[in-house]
Amino acid sequence: MITKRAARAAGETRKTGLSVVKATATAQAGSLIGKCARLGRWAGVILTVGAIGGCGLLHQAAAPAGMERQIHQGEQVSAATQAHASAAARTTRTGTSAAGLGTVGIGSAAGAVPTPSATPGKVTGKQVTAIGDSVMAASAMTLAAAMPGIYIDAKPDREMPAGLAIVRRLAATGRLRPVVVIGLGTNYIVTTKQLNVLMKVLGPNRKLVLINTYVPDAWSRQVNATEAAFIQRHPSVIPADWFDTIRNRMNLLWPDHIHPEIPGTYVYARMVRRAVQATRDVATP
Numbered sequence: 001m002i003t004k005r006a007a008r009a010a011g012e013t014r015k016t017g018l019s020v021v022k023a024t025a026t027a028q029a030g031s032l033i034g035k036c037a038r039l040g041r042w043a044g045v046i047l048t049v050g051a052i053g054g055c056g057l058l059h060q061a062a063a064p065a066g067m068e069r070q071i072h073q074g075e076q077v078s079a080a081t082q083a084h085a086s087a088a089a090r091t092t093r094t095g096t097s098a099a100g101l102g103t104v105g106i107g108s109a110a111g112a113v114p115t116p117s118a119t120p121g122k123v124t125g126k127q128v129t130a131i132g133d134s135v136m137a138a139s140a141m142t143l144a145a146a147m148p149g150i151y152i153d154a155k156p157d158r159e160m161p162a163g164l165a166i167v168r169r170l171a172a173t174g175r176l177r178p179v180v181v182i183g184l185g186t187n188y189i190v191t192t193k194q195l196n197v198l199m200k201v202l203g204p205n206r207k208l209v210l211i212n213t214y215v216p217d218a219w220s221r222q223v224n225a226t227e228a229a230f231i232q233r234h235p236s237v238i239p240a241d242w243f244d245t246i247r248n249r250m251n252l253l254w255p256d257h258i259h260p261e262i263p264g265t266y267v268y269a270r271m272v273r274r275a276v277q278a279t280r281d282v283a284t285p
Contacts, residue, residue, distance in 0.1 A: 132183030
């Protein structure tokens with residue numbers, strides 16, 4: 001069930017957060033392995049969502065239920081990336097093998113397609129922490145496939161203060177990676193003060209990618225203007241312009257005109273990957 005909290009700003013602004021319900025996989029998932037194999041190790045997760053009609057099912061599903069299933073599966077992928085990172089960290093500390101450790105939400109067929117080796121010189125997923133809201137959660141499956149090893153923490157209803165708390169916790173425990181991707185602003189405004197705090201927590205040796213918003217609410221314009229002005233003052237911060245990327249491709253969004261359907265998540269993942277790679281060309285702050 002989609003819920004909208006009371007507006008926190010005057011006029012037409014309204015909360016766009018989601019309350020996501022659990023959805024079970026159908027028994028037909030296994031027969032669709034080949035169709036979704038190009039998504040590599042995350043194919044099993046996507047098959048769970050699209051078992052009835054293949055990779056394009058979510059294009060045809062009833063809007064709130066299909067969107068909620070997609071976001072819920074994205075949350076599972078997000079949790080899986082965190083579990084995998086924790087297992088890898090334990091392996092590094094103990095010197096034991098992590099082979100055979102299960103990963104939450106990944107189907108048994110996901111390992112059928114090997115993950116390609118990273119191109120030398122490129123930023124790998126293992127160097128990236130991504131923190132976001134329901135838009136990132138909706139795209140988590142393809143984002144994880146585009147950047148294997150990425151750490152994703154994406155949940156509906158999340159605002160910048162909650163995102164800052166996660167960044168602080170990861171930094172304090174030595175788990176914050178060299179490139180940090182922030183995709184927040186769907187649910188409420190982002191302030192310059194918050195961005196300044198974010199830069200302080202990241203410190204001088206990390207790179208920041210800021211994803212702006214496409215939301216039919218008044219604060220979306222404020223979020224994008226604030227982030228654009230901040231990036232202009234901080235050339236080391238790399239923009240990922242979701243607004244310009246998606247505004248002429250409304251057919252790739254669910255009817256809420258906020259969350260990408262599965263085809264739109266490919267566009268989102270490519271945009272984020274390009275921005276992450278662009279961090280190689282800028283000096284740390």
